[in-house]
Amino acid sequence: MIDNGLPEGWELVVGLEVHVELATKTKLFSGSPNRFGDEPNTNIDPVTLGLPGALPVLNQHAVELAMRIGLALNCTVKPSTFHRKNYFYPDLSKAYQITQYDEPLNVDGFLMLPGGVRIGVERAHMEEDTGKSTHFGGAGGRIHGSDYSLIDFNRAGVPLVEIVSHPDVRTAEQARQYVNELRAILVAVGASDAKMEEGSMRCDANVSVRKYGAELGTRCEIKNVNSVRSLGKAIEYEARRQIDVLETGGTIRQETRHWDETDGRTHTLRAKVDANDYRYFLEPDLVMLAPDAEWVERVRAALPVLPAARRTNLAILTGAEEDSEAIAVVVERGQDTYIEEVKNSGGDAGRALVWVQQSFAEEGNTPRLPAKDLAALTVLERDGKLTATQAKTVLGDMLEAGGGDPAAIAASKGFEALDTSVIEGFVDEGIAAQPDAWAKYCAGEEKAMGALVGTIMKLSKGKADGKVVTAILQQRRNG
Numbered sequence: 001m002i003d004n005g006l007p008e009g010w011e012l013v014v015g016l017e018v019h020v021e022l023a024t025k026t027k028l029f030s031g032s033p034n035r036f037g038d039e040p041n042t043n044i045d046p047v048t049l050g051l052p053g054a055l056p057v058l059n060q061h062a063v064e065l066a067m068r069i070g071l072a073l074n075c076t077v078k079p080s081t082f083h084r085k086n087y088f089y090p091d092l093s094k095a096y097q098i099t100q101y102d103e104p105l106n107v108d109g110f111l112m113l114p115g116g117v118r119i120g121v122e123r124a125h126m127e128e129d130t131g132k133s134t135h136f137g138g139a140g141g142r143i144h145g146s147d148y149s150l151i152d153f154n155r156a157g158v159p160l161v162e163i164v165s166h167p168d169v170r171t172a173e174q175a176r177q178y179v180n181e182l183r184a185i186l187v188a189v190g191a192s193d194a195k196m197e198e199g200s201m202r203c204d205a206n207v208s209v210r211k212y213g214a215e216l217g218t219r220c221e222i223k224n225v226n227s228v229r230s231l232g233k234a235i236e237y238e239a240r241r242q243i244d245v246l247e248t249g250g251t252i253r254q255e256t257r258h259w260d261e262t263d264g265r266t267h268t269l270r271a272k273v274d275a276n277d278y279r280y281f282l283e284p285d286l287v288m289l290a291p292d293a294e295w296v297e298r299v300r301a302a303l304p305v306l307p308a309a310r311r312t313n314l315a316i317l318t319g320a321e322e323d324s325e326a327i328a329v330v331v332e333r334g335q336d337t338y339i340e341e342v343k344n345s346g347g348d349a350g351r352a353l354v355w356v357q358q359s360f361a362e363e364g365n366t367p368r369l370p371a372k373d374l375a376a377l378t379v380l381e382r383d384g385k386l387t388a389t390q391a392k393t394v395l396g397d398m399l400e401a402g403g404g405d406p407a408a409i410a411a412s413k414g415f416e417a418l419d420t421s422v423i424e425g426f427v428d429e430g431i432a433a434q435p436d437a438w439a440k441y442c443a444g445e446e447k448a449m450g451a452l453v454g455t456i457m458k459l460s461k462g463k464a465d466g467k468v469v470t471a472i473l474q475q476r477r478n479g
Contacts, residue, residue, distance in 0.1 A: 004171045005236065006209070012239050013208045013216060014169035018182060020161050020192045021129060021200040022065045028128045028159035029056030029098065036198050040152035048157045050094030055285050062126065062159035063105075065191040067291060067299045069161050070106025070124045072185050072306060079290035080105040080125070082283040091131030091151050099127035099162075101280045105289065111165075111185075112308060113177045114323045120166035126289075131156040132199075142258070155199075161191070167206065167216070172232040172239075179203055179228050184307040184332060196226050203231055207238045209246070217242070218252040222259050222266055234259035238266050310336050317343060318353040326357040334365030347375025348382045355395055368402045377406040389462040390415045415463070420472075423456075423464050427472050430456035442477050449473060 004012045024034050030047035046054035070077055083101035104125035111119050132155050137147030163182065169175050183194040183201060194201040203225045208217035222238060225231045237259075242252050257266040305313075314336045315322040330336055335356050343349040352374055360367055377398070381391040390410065398404045410416075431438045434455050440448035449470070456469050 002170050004239075006239055007243060009211055010239075010243055011210055011212050012170055012172075012235070013167050013210060013219075014175055014235060015167035015206040015219075016163075016165045016169060016175060016178060017204040017206070017221075018163045018165075018179065019129075019202045019204075020069070020163065020186055020194060022062050022159040022161060023190065023192050024059055024062050024065065024159055026059060027157035028059050028062050028126070030157055032157065034158050035154075036200065038154055040150070040154060043154040044156070048093075048153055056098065056283075058286060058289065059159060063289065063291065064295075064299060065159075065189075066105055066124070066126050066161050067296060068189040068303065069163070069186065069191050070109065071296075071300050072189050072303060073106070073109040073111055073121045073124060073163070075106035075109030075121060075124055077106055077291060077296045079103065079288055081288050082126075082286045083280045084283050085127075086279045087277075089130065090149070091133045091153070091156065093131070093153065093156065097128060097130065098283055098286070100125035101275075111178065111181060113174060113181060117174060117177075119168045119174070119178055122164045122166050124161050124163045127160050127162060129155050129158040129160050167208075167219075172235040175205065175235055176228050176232045179231060181307065188304055188307055196228070199226070202226065205231060205235055205238075207235055207242070208252070209239050209242045217246075218254050220252065220254065220266075221256045221272060223256055223269065225259050230259060230261055233264065234266060237264060241266065307331055314339065314353070318349045320350065320353055326353050329357050333360070335360060335363070335367065338365070338367055338371060341371035342375045342378065345372040345375035346379065347371070348378035351378035351381055355391075359392075359395055359399065363399075369398055370403050373398055373403050373406065380406055380410065384465055384468070386410055386415060387463060387465045389457070389466075420468060423460070423468050424472060426456050426460045426464055427469060427476075429459050433459075441473070 004010075006012060021034075026032060027034050027048065030045050032045045032048055033043045035043060047056055067077055080100050081103045082098050084096040085099045085101070086096045088095050104123040106124035107122070109121035109124070111121060113119060131151055131153040133143070133149050133151050135143045135146035135149045138145030143149060165178065169178060186192045186194040186201070192200055196202070205222045205225065206219045207222060208219040210217040220238060220242070222234050225234055238257065245252060254272040256269045256272050258269050259266050310331045311322055311327050314320075314327050314331060315324075317340060318327075320327055330339065330353060339349055339352045339356055342352040355374065355378070356367075363369070374395075377386075377391060377395060380386045381388065386394065386406075393413065394406050394409045394415070397409050398406060430452055434452055437448045437451040441452060452473060453466060453469055457464055457466065
């Protein structure tokens with residue numbers, strides 16, 4: 001049974017809907033620019049505003065990016081149709097949205113989470129984005145209680161793909177992992193910059209609870225959560241809220257709710273409507289979208305190695321655990337190919353992984369430090385000619401200069417490897433200086449080793465190899 005943080009006997013059921021703005025130059029059905037941050041109402045045209053007689057023309061690049069997403073999520077690409085989804089909203093000037101309804105482009109996929117959890121992907125369909133309303137006055141930037149609102153139509157008509165998962169998520173942590181992995185895939189395939197802070201990736205969570213083995217409960221949709229951290233908090237709060245209602249004899253109403261970061265609660269926005277309330281009908285100005293097999297296979301063949309496979313490859317290369325923080329961080333930064341270059345230059349990939357994770361955060365996916373230079377440094381450290389502390393100092397100089405011979409830098413600083421017999425002497429001094437820590441360590445208290453090693457390293461002025469010090473301490477205790 002999964003530890004979901006809920007009272008005993010309760011199960012969390014979550015399905016996620018992620019809206020992703022595609023990285024096209026122009027909008028989905030018109031030639032207006034698709035750009036973030038421009039002056040309000042400058043990227044508009046008759047199609048964007050839905051003026052009489054304006055007709056949509058489908059953006060071919062948007063279709064290709066949508067197929068990249070579907071194929072990366074193991075979906076089947078199928079012939080699809082566009083529908084009009086009718087509803088009134090101030091920033092939807094046509095009073096309908098062009099979207100895909102019962103025949104979406106991508107269907108029946110899945111995404112694997114770390115640890116082998118499989119989340120099914122029901123569909124990844126295309127649609128156009130709406131404009132953006134900004135509410136002034138009142139609290140929280142919501143329309144209720146505001147003094148007035150302004151509308152920017154620059155975002156209207158921007159191409160979107162909505163990725164709808166099956167209700168397979170069982171913990172808030174899985175939800176966070178899903179969004180993080182999805183974001184990494186979207187960036188890797190070049191479909192979107194997936195910046196939640198700019199709204200190019202937005203997440204809705206459909207949350208329900210039930211007793212284990214019972215039928216699915218009534219879901220509530222939490223709209224437009226704008227960070228992974230907030231997503232987890234919103235799901236956890238909503239699950240507890242629903243359990244409290246049910247355990248006190250109440251019922252859950254199907255509704256749309258808003259997550260308020262300031263008070264850490266979800267609040268009712270509106271009653272949830274069903275599909276028939278939108279009066280879907282086929283878009284009369286667009287034909288069926290049916291990519292041929294050759295086009296689909298060209299898109300599939302052009303996909304890069306995806307993050308999950310890159311993590312596996314890096315783990316094999318370095319000997320680290322695939323789900324370790326170092327592997328995740330380095331792949332997310334796109335620095336895994338650099339570590340491969342270090343390895344090919346004769347370096348120690350395991351040590352390179354440590355240094356790249358710790359010291360290359362500002363370097364980007366193409367570090368300035370030549371791979372051969374880092375390779376030489378890892379060899380000096382691996383062979384015991386430099387301690388980890390010394391190697392860190394040398395690496396700092398190399399990064400600042402954009403390269404250099406690590407052996408020469410080490411020599412200029414007077415760094416040299418200490419003979420084991422010399423280190424033994426420092427160990428003797430350290431034990432004498434920390435008799436209580438030594439007694440605790442000999443009694444099996446492993447944490448006491450930290451005080452001993454710290455003292456010995458200080459006595460050697462950082463020149464002793466920490467691995468050798470640890471080995472000597474272990475040998476003396478055991479022998």
